[in-house]
Amino acid sequence: MPRNSDTSSLEKLLENPRVWRARSQPGPAEGLSSGYAQLDRLLPGGGWPRPALTEILIEQYGIGELQLLMPALASLCVEETGAEVAEPGWIAWVAPPFQPYPPALQNCGIDLARMLIVRPRNDSEALWSAEQALSSGTCAAVLLWPHRLDDQASRRLQLAAEKGGCWAIAFRPLSARHEPSAAALRIELSADHRGTRLAILKSRGGSPAVLHNVV
Amino acid sequence: MARARRSPVIARDNTPTPDASPRHTQYALPLAKAERLWFCVYLPKLPLEACGPGDGDLAVIEERQGVHRVLLAGARARAAGILPGQSPNAALALLPDLKLEERNVIREQQVLELLATWLEQFSSFVCIAGPDVLLLEIAGSLRLFGGLKSLRRQVAAGLEAQGFEAALAIAPTPLAATWLARGGQRACVREAANIMPALRSLPLSCLDWPPTVLESLAGMGITDVGDCLRLPREGFARRFGVKRLLELDRALGHAPDPRNSWRAPERFCADFEMTEEQGDRELLLAICRELLQSHEQFLLARQLGTQRLLFTFFHLKAKATSLPLGGARADRAADHWYELLRLRFDKLVLPEPVIAIRLRGGTTRALHATSGRLAFHGRAPREHYYSMSELAERLAARIGNGSVHGVNAVADHRPHYAWCTRDLFAARAADALTRVRQGIARPLWLLPEPELLSTDNGHPLHQGKLRFVSGPERLETGWWDEHGIARDYYTAVSPRGAGLWVFCNRDRQQGDEAAWYLHGMFG
Numbered sequence: 211m212p213r214n215s216d217t218s219s220l221e222k223l224l225e226n227p228r229v230w231r232a233r234s235q236p237g238p239a240e241g242l243s244s245g246y247a248q249l250d251r252l253l254p255g256g257g258w259p260r261p262a263l264t265e266i267l268i269e270q271y272g273i274g275e276l277q278l279l280m281p282a283l284a285s286l287c288v289e290e291t292g293a294e295v296a297e298p299g300w301i302a303w304v305a306p307p308f309q310p311y312p313p314a315l316q317n318c319g320i321d322l323a324r325m326l327i328v329r330p331r332n333d334s335e336a337l338w339s340a341e342q343a344l345s346s347g348t349c350a351a352v353l354l355w356p357h358r359l360d361d362q363a364s365r366r367l368q369l370a371a372e373k374g375g376c377w378a379i380a381f382r383p384l385s386a387r388h389e390p391s392a393a394a395l396r397i398e399l400s401a402d403h404r405g406t407r408l409a410i411l412k413s414r415g416g417s418p419a420v421l422h423n424v425v
Numbered sequence: 426m427a428r429a430r431r432s433p434v435i436a437r438d439n440t441p442t443p444d445a446s447p448r449h450t451q452y453a454l455p456l457a458k459a460e461r462l463w464f465c466v467y468l469p470k471l472p473l474e475a476c477g478p479g480d481g482d483l484a485v486i487e488e489r490q491g492v493h494r495v496l497l498a499g500a501r502a503r504a505a506g507i508l509p510g511q512s513p514n515a516a517l518a519l520l521p522d523l524k525l526e527e528r529n530v531i532r533e534q535q536v537l538e539l540l541a542t543w544l545e546q547f548s549s550f551v552c553i554a555g556p557d558v559l560l561l562e563i564a565g566s567l568r569l570f571g572g573l574k575s576l577r578r579q580v581a582a583g584l585e586a587q588g589f590e591a592a593l594a595i596a597p598t599p600l601a602a603t604w605l606a607r608g609g610q611r612a613c614v615r616e617a618a619n620i621m622p623a624l625r626s627l628p629l630s631c632l633d634w635p636p637t638v639l640e641s642l643a644g645m646g647i648t649d650v651g652d653c654l655r656l657p658r659e660g661f662a663r664r665f666g667v668k669r670l671l672e673l674d675r676a677l678g679h680a681p682d683p684r685n686s687w688r689a690p691e692r693f694c695a696d697f698e699m700t701e702e703q704g705d706r707e708l709l710l711a712i713c714r715e716l717l718q719s720h721e722q723f724l725l726a727r728q729l730g731t732q733r734l735l736f737t738f739f740h741l742k743a744k745a746t747s748l749p750l751g752g753a754r755a756d757r758a759a760d761h762w763y764e765l766l767r768l769r770f771d772k773l774v775l776p777e778p779v780i781a782i783r784l785r786g787g788t789t790r791a792l793h794a795t796s797g798r799l800a801f802h803g804r805a806p807r808e809h810y811y812s813m814s815e816l817a818e819r820l821a822a823r824i825g826n827g828s829v830h831g832v833n834a835v836a837d838h839r840p841h842y843a844w845c846t847r848d849l850f851a852a853r854a855a856d857a858l859t860r861v862r863q864g865i866a867r868p869l870w871l872l873p874e875p876e877l878l879s880t881d882n883g884h885p886l887h888q889g890k891l892r893f894v895s896g897p898e899r900l901e902t903g904w905w906d907e908h909g910i911a912r913d914y915y916t917a918v919s920p921r922g923a924g925l926w927v928f929c930n931r932d933r934q935q936g937d938e939a940a941w942y943l944h945g946m947f948g
Contacts, residue, residue: 270923271946272868272919272948274924276869276948277947280869303902309873311867311870312832313867317865317866327830328827335823339820401922402921402922404921
């Protein structure tokens with residue numbers, strides 16, 4: 211029917227990110243879809259909270275802790291070039307334990323031009339760098355691997371993330387699970403021979419939950 | 426050469442012939458279109474004058490074929506009988522208090538550049554045409570400076586006041602002007618048609634041709650330009666090279682002679698000298714800020730930006746301390762540089778109080794203002810908005826340039842060569858990023874060095890016995906350099922659930938047990 215196709219083309223036009231409608235100011239709590247439907251359902255806002263600090267507690271590296279973030283990071287690379295943003299935002303990696311491997315990143319859809327690797331000499335420099343990156347407003351996401359992150363430091367990161375409108379992710383060991391933290395979301399990721407287990411320990415506006423084999 | 430064949434003789438009538446050959450019209454046109462007049466400043470005593478003003482008891486010596494010889498001598502030395510070509514000892518015997526200096530070509534060039542800058546007041550087109558020759562295009566300047574004579578007088582007076590002895594000549598072509606000046610004639614040729622008569626009697630030694638050419642020409646009894654022009658073109662070109670023929674054509678205005686205009690380097694350098702030594706760091710920072718502001722003014726006027734700055738702090742006794750600053754993109758804003766400076770200055774150790782500060786700008790680049798952007802799209806306007814490169818600069822300024830970088834993929838099958846770091850501060854940081862093949866499983870984490878795994882009956886162990894998920898992927902390549910590999914890569918899962926990328930080295934002696942390595946993790 212001609213009438214129907216008219217409305218659909220209008221819808222399509224309005225979906226274009228370049229069309230800005232004063233009525234549709236997005237709410238502040240809108241999450242960034244994680245790319246994993248079962249996880250999105252459990253998170254308030256339907257995805258990773260942004261701008262905010264997310265803590266991921268892991269026992270060991272290599273259990274899919276990055277894979278968990280990749281779809282969302284890849285969507286950041288696409289989303290911002292679609293909109294009229296003068297400069298794309300960095301995806302900053304502060305003090306990564308190993309080398310993020312570009313061929314694999316490209317496979318995941320990460321734009322290498324956004325990659326900013328920072329290798330500070332100590333923990334205080336790492337926190338300073340992360341805070342600078344978060345509050346600069348030029349980072350889409352900041353990934354941080356601190357040795358120690360006390361309550362005060364996590365609060366600073368959370369505030370910096372809010373200031374810069376940025377998604378902050380801190381990777382911490384499982385032992386930090388009983389330490390207080392200002393993060394909006396705390397996730398525990400563990401694995402054994404049967405697969406991975408993802409537990410939401412703390413979720414602002416949500417509730418704790420456990421998921422199996424998300425990644 | 427078709428042109429040479431058309432007219433076998435170089436010399437032609439100065440009166441334009443009605444049946445003008447194609448060549449004639451071709452070269453007559455540009456001259457008629459834009460009248461050019463070249464003013465040549467020839468500095469025969471530059472090596473001497475570059476040593477600074479002296480009392481004339483100075484001689485410049487130059488090493489030729491391993492022997493030092495006097496190149497030029499000052500007035501008093503000349504009066505004592507010292508001639509170019511003498512040995513230094515002979516010269517010293519004639520004048521015991523003679524000062525001898527080795528020729529310094531670099532200093533001569535600097536002096537020449539200074540003169541070129543000074544001459545830019547007379548013409549917008551100044552070019553350095555040789556080690557001792559400056560050329561000005563003055564056709565457009567005549568009116569402003571009150572005619573040819575007045576202009577010539579002003580240049581001559583200025584040169585004399587600066588202590589330079591110069592030979593000046595004016596001609597419609599750059600080469601003719603140069604040759605006339607070298608000939609020491611106060612020639613002033615305004616019409617293209619008069620070039621030939623003016624050049625005719627010029628000795629060939631003014632032409633700066635190689636001695637071998639001059640010798641063989643002299644052997645043929647040819648000593649001046651007029652003789653040369655009477656030679657058949659074809660034979661002349663064959664014997665002495667097409668280049669010499671072209672030079673003659675250019676001097677006469679038959680061939681175009683494009684020149685490059687010289688431009689003073691656009692670099693900033695300013696000193697701030699204090700009346701007494703200062704150790705107060707806040708005060709020093711304030712001075713640096715002032716220097717940065719004048720630097721910004723300098724660049725602003727030229728629409729330029731720079732990527733590098735160098736602060737030098739001078740002390741009375743200790744060696745000067747330098748503080749280089751670098752940015753990820755060309756910039757001129759004083760505030761921006763000041764921010765970077767403050768970060769670095771905190772860590773700078775000054776051995777002594779400071780007596781002077783110098784700021785030198787790096788090479789400059791054209792900088793165009795960019796327009797800001799509207800801040801909607803769901804994001805609140807940011808309080809602290811600065812650009813991506815500024816963030817990288819700030820981080821690098823605090824934790825070191827090498828610690829902040831990007832990454833790039835490299836099209837190489839060897840896993841450890843399939844990536845490289847990307848310098849965000851290089852001049853061409855915006856280099857294209859490589860896209861390599863997709864779809865082959867690669868781990869997100871790569872270990873800096875493959876880690877040797879212990880084995881149990883040839884089976885690799887990591888937190889227990891590994892379970893292979895996929896593989897092998899055989900990579901056997903790189904034989905062309907010394908880092909060839911022969912490996913079988915597997916994706917494996919450890920008993921505790923970690924996804925690992927391991928390989929077995931196939932490059933081993935017979936009988937050896939297979940060596941297993943961990944190379945990455947599927948993070």
